[in-house]
Amino acid sequence: MHQLETESSGNERPRVTVAxxxxxxxxxxxxxxxIDDGEPxxxxxxxxxxxxxxxISAVIRETLEETGWRFRPEALVGVYLWRRSERDGGFLRIGIAGSVDDHDPNRPxxxxxxxxxxxxxxxLLSENVRLRSPLVMQCIDDYLKGERYPLSVLKSLLS
Incomplete structure (x- = not known):
C-alpha cells in the first residue's frame, strides 16, 4: 500500500498513474x-x-509487468482526475494509446x-464485469471517439 502525501489542509493529493x-x-x-484481497x-x-x-517509461513498465506484453506508446488519449469524495485525493490518470508485440506468456x-x-x-459494460473505476470506460470511450494528442505534450523534467 502506498502512503499518501497530504497537504496542510488534510486533503489528500491525487496519485499519478498511467494506463x-x-x-x-x-x-x-x-x-x-x-485489490485489497477482494473480488477481482x-x-x-x-x-x-x-x-x-x-x-512513458512508467506505462511501458506497467504494461510489461502486468501483462507480459511489450507496449509501444503512440498517443496521449487524455488526462483524468477522479475522486470518490471531496476529501479523497483520488487519481490523476494519464491514458496512453499504443500497440503491443513481443508477448512473453511465461513472464510472472x-x-x-x-x-x-x-x-x-x-x-466491459456487461453486468458480469466489475471495473476498477469509471476511468476504465472513460479512457476506452475517449479512445473510440478518436481522442489523440502527440506524446510530445508529456514532459519529464529533472532539475
Whole structure:
C-alpha cells in the first residue's frame, strides 16, 4: 500500500498513474486483478509513476509487468482526475494509446494480477464485469471517439 502525501489542509493529493489503452481486433487489453484481497476487478494495464521515472517509461513498465506484453506508446488519449469524495485525493490518470508485440506468456505477472484478457467494449459494460473505476470506460470511450494528442505534450523534467 502506498502512503499518501497530504497537504496542510488534510486533503489528500491525487496519485499519478498511467494506463495503457490497446485495441486489437475490436478488443481491448485489460487485466483482471485483486485489490485489497477482494473480488477481482477489471482495469487497463496501469500503475503508479515511480520516482525518477518518466510517464512513458512508467506505462511501458506497467504494461510489461502486468501483462507480459511489450507496449509501444503512440498517443496521449487524455488526462483524468477522479475522486470518490471531496476529501479523497483520488487519481490523476494519464491514458496512453499504443500497440503491443513481443508477448512473453511465461513472464510472472505483478502481485494481484489474476490474468490478462482481451475484451470488447460491450463485454466491459456487461453486468458480469466489475471495473476498477469509471476511468476504465472513460479512457476506452475517449479512445473510440478518436481522442489523440502527440506524446510530445508529456514532459519529464529533472532539475
Amino acid at each position: 495503457a489503452i490497446v485495441q486489437r481486433g475490436g478488443r481491448f487489453l485489460v487485466v483482471e486483478e485483486r 476487478v477489471i482495469n487497463q494495464p496501469a500503475g503508479h509513476v515511480e520516482g525518477g521515472e518518466s510517464i 505477472l505483478d502481485d494481484g494480477i489474476v490474468r490478462t484478457l482481451w475484451l470488447g467494449r460491450e463485454e
